[in-house]
Amino acid sequence: MLTVEGLTKRFGGFIALGGVSFEVREGEILGLIGPNGSGKTTAFNCISGALTPTAGTITFRGEDITRLTPDAVCHRGIARTFQIPRPFRKLPILENVAVAAHYGAARPTTEAEARQHAREVLTLVGLPTDPHASPALLGAGGLKKLELARALATHPRLLLADESLGGLDLAEMASAADMLRRVRGELGVTIVWVEHIMATLMRVVDRVVVLDHGEKIAEGKPLEVAEDPKVVEAYLGEKIVLA
Amino acid sequence: MTPGRLAALALLAALAAAPFVPMAGMRQYVLHVTIQIFIWSFIGGAWSLMGRFGLVSLGHGAFLGLGAYAATLLWNFYGLTPWVGGLVAVALTVGFALVVAYPCSRFRILGHYFALVTLAVGEVVRLLIIAERDWTGGSLGLTLRPARTDASLLAIQYADKRVFYYASLVVWLLGLWVWTLLDRSMARAAMEAIGEDETAAASVGIHVTRFKLGITALSAALTALGGVLYAQYFTYVNPDTLAGIGVSLRIVFAVVLGGMYSLLGPTVGTALTIALSEYLRVIFGVKFIGMAETIYGLLLVLFIIFLPSGIYGSARGLLRRRRTLEASATA
Ligand SMILES: Nc1ncnc2c1ncn2[C@@H]1O[C@H](COP(=O)(O)OP(=O)(O)OP(=O)(O)O)[C@@H](O)[C@H]1O
Ligand SMILES: [Mg+2]
Numbered sequence: 001m002l003t004v005e006g007l008t009k010r011f012g013g014f015i016a017l018g019g020v021s022f023e024v025r026e027g028e029i030l031g032l033i034g035p036n037g038s039g040k041t042t043a044f045n046c047i048s049g050a051l052t053p054t055a056g057t058i059t060f061r062g063e064d065i066t067r068l069t070p071d072a073v074c075h076r077g078i079a080r081t082f083q084i085p086r087p088f089r090k091l092p093i094l095e096n097v098a099v100a101a102h103y104g105a106a107r108p109t110t111e112a113e114a115r116q117h118a119r120e121v122l123t124l125v126g127l128p129t130d131p132h133a134s135p136a137l138l139g140a141g142g143l144k145k146l147e148l149a150r151a152l153a154t155h156p157r158l159l160l161a162d163e164s165l166g167g168l169d170l171a172e173m174a175s176a177a178d179m180l181r182r183v184r185g186e187l188g189v190t191i192v193w194v195e196h197i198m199a200t201l202m203r204v205v206d207r208v209v210v211l212d213h214g215e216k217i218a219e220g221k222p223l224e225v226a227e228d229p230k231v232v233e234a235y236l237g238e239k240i241v242l243a
Numbered sequence: 244m245t246p247g248r249l250a251a252l253a254l255l256a257a258l259a260a261a262p263f264v265p266m267a268g269m270r271q272y273v274l275h276v277t278i279q280i281f282i283w284s285f286i287g288g289a290w291s292l293m294g295r296f297g298l299v300s301l302g303h304g305a306f307l308g309l310g311a312y313a314a315t316l317l318w319n320f321y322g323l324t325p326w327v328g329g330l331v332a333v334a335l336t337v338g339f340a341l342v343v344a345y346p347c348s349r350f351r352i353l354g355h356y357f358a359l360v361t362l363a364v365g366e367v368v369r370l371l372i373i374a375e376r377d378w379t380g381g382s383l384g385l386t387l388r389p390a391r392t393d394a395s396l397l398a399i400q401y402a403d404k405r406v407f408y409y410a411s412l413v414v415w416l417l418g419l420w421v422w423t424l425l426d427r428s429m430a431r432a433a434m435e436a437i438g439e440d441e442t443a444a445a446s447v448g449i450h451v452t453r454f455k456l457g458i459t460a461l462s463a464a465l466t467a468l469g470g471v472l473y474a475q476y477f478t479y480v481n482p483d484t485l486a487g488i489g490v491s492l493r494i495v496f497a498v499v500l501g502g503m504y505s506l507l508g509p510t511v512g513t514a515l516t517i518a519l520s521e522y523l524r525v526i527f528g529v530k531f532i533g534m535a536e537t538i539y540g541l542l543l544v545l546f547i548i549f550l551p552s553g554i555y556g557s558a559r560g561l562l563r564r565r566r567t568l569e570a571s572a573t574a
Binding site: 080102 | 428433438440443444450
């Protein structure tokens with residue numbers, strides 16, 4: 001579905017991504033993991049058009065999308081969430097999602113349809129659909145949900161979820177993982193899930209790609225990858241717990 | 244019918260009847276001041292279309308000047324009726340605005356930088372008008388070539404102030420209508436999103452550049468229209484009153500004073516600043532030169548510090564809060 005080939009991103013002299021290649025298959029949940037600063041968010045920024053890659057190509061459903069602008073990428077069916085939630089604080093929760101539903105859909109929708117769709121998505125993630133509820137009322141978990149709802153409202157085929165679950169407690173983490181599983185199940189959305197706390201992620205994903213210092217160091221089934229000595233080393237021996 | 248609607252209708256009826264109320268010789272003066280309030284409120288409203296979304300332009304004088312001068316020059320030199328000349332002037336101004344706005348949007352010139360760029364643009368237009376004195380009259384200004392009769396529809400020149408009173412009333416209402424249409428549309432949410440976070444807005448499919456160019460074009464078009472109307476009413480244009488820093492700041496001050504996030508904020512702010520400067524001018528006359536301006540400036544600073552969402556905006560906010568309190572008390 002999505003093919004990334006030789007993806008390279010330089011910031012001045014610093015190489016954030018040094019020729020990374022991987023593939024996302026239709027219908028899967030792919031985990032993209034790696035220690036802090038390994039280039040996960042940068043990869044998302046390149047795929048979604050927020051950053052222009054220095055080199056490499058990105059192909060989505062047979063189309064080269066390497067140099068598309070973010071809004072065009074969104075219209076092709078790729079949505080992304082931000083690691084640190086970026087809600088539109090001046091807009092009510094409902095409008096945050098409705099504006100995404102209205103402008104993010106590939107085909108034109110009316111404002112009423114957009115609001116209706118926004119209510120459905122908000123219900124799915126478990127946020128209030130009250131037209132006056134403001135994002136100011138939400139805590140860290142709520143803002144994460146809003147981030148997800150806003151991305152899902154654009155009718156994506158592929159969701160790039162940048163979920164560093166920092167700031168959430170164990171129960172919230174488990175429910176976030178549960179949420180992504182439901183999103184794939186109920187909406188049929190393929191997911192790339194970024195995370196650096198591996199334990200939660202490993203239980204949910206079908207395959208894992210591991211980045212370290214902008215290079216891909218491993219790829220495969222969660223169990224195999226967790227045993228890989230290079231991965232263990234990258235995580236400085238941090239124990240990868242698999243329940 | 245809601246009380247708000249009723250009040251609006253009553254106000255409209257009063258405004259429509261005003262020119263016929265006997266005012267004991269004061270009529271010409273009152274009409275003159277009211278026309279100015281309508282025209283400058285309309286221009287302030289046009290500015291606020293951008294300002295409320297964080298596109299704080301300090302160069303709207305450029306659009307105002309271009310509109311006023313283009314229509315005036317077309318009439319003076321080519322005898323082109325302002326009905327057509329005004330349209331040409333608006334189109335020209337929109338073209339100019341897009342040329343300025345495109346690079347600003349492309350290179351993400353935002354916030355203070357945007358304010359500074361537009362400030363410079365406004366000054367450039369003023370200096371250009373002064374430099375091209377052969378046909379613009381330079382800093383002395385330019386008088387609209389008089390029509391052959393006292394009342395000419397073709398030239399939009401009327402000795403009777405009442406004509407301009409109604410014309411400016413209609414234009415002012417047009418501005419309020421445009422503001423309301425935008426305010427109720429999803430486009431407002433998109434602009435709000437862009438004003439807050441362009442990256443996040445683009446990520447949900449909002450075409451940031453298109454929206455910014457669109458709102459700039461709309462704001463510039465209405466401002467230019469205000470300029471054309473100003474020129475037709477005063478029959479005299481001058482680079483200092485219609486372009487450059489002075490007039491650009493005057494527009495911004497009035498809107499900020501009244502409140503840029505509400506429909507009537509720009510009007511309330513403009514009415515207050517015009518009334519205040521008229522009052523101070525009458526009180527001090529020529530006795531203490533600069534005194535009126537000093538007090539005016541001081542009051543503005545105080546208002547802006549203590550009422551950040553404007554006089555009208557703050558008052559409305561207070562009313563709303565009281566209403567929701569009452570509602571929750573009765574619930
Ligand atoms: N816009 C930028 N300019 C310069 N350097 C950047 C920029 N964005 C990211 N980097 C650098 O690129 C490297 C990779 O960053 P990235 O955000 O992709 O890491 P990450 O894998 O998402 O880390 P984390 O797990 O902490 O979110 C980091 O060293 C970061 O400092
Ligand atoms: Mg990151």
